[in-house]
Amino acid sequence: MRAVITVVGKDTVGIIAKVTDLLSKNKVNVMDISQSILQEMFAMVMLVDISDASVQFGELSKQLDALGDSLGVKIHAMHEDIFTSMHTI
Template sequence: MEQRALITVVGIDRIGIIAGVTQTLATNKVNILDIRQTIVGEFFTMILVADLKQSVCSIQELQSILDEVGLGLGVKITVQSEELFRSMHRI
């Protein structure tokens, strides 16, 4: 069964944010299905859809790992299961 997650990254723009996040995902065998990023003024924002089917960690473990990465990069990273996200945003 495919387990997908939405991962958001927000913070002040600086060199290495995309590299730091995507390297961490690759290390944990998380496949990036779609990725969008933009810079608005000095603010960096990124959202990606990830497949955790082959991942070596759960969504909760991935959130903990990315919390540490975010601290090092000076950004806030949030991981949400796609199923939970869709449930929260149903009309």
């Protein structure tokens, strides 16, 4: 299963490093990253493969949530299908 992880919030040092570190510890493979600064807001979108992940999706979401709180950013992990169904015909 592929998921989309988004990180939105105020830019600080090491956001990408900490998120990717958490993902690699859980054996989640990052397939694509796009990152930009929109009106001083950090916005990162990652496409990841969680087929071989060492934890359940719910647990991964929880860990990302907690990391987001500690970094002062909002992290969402959602199934890729939600975006493809909403935005493509």
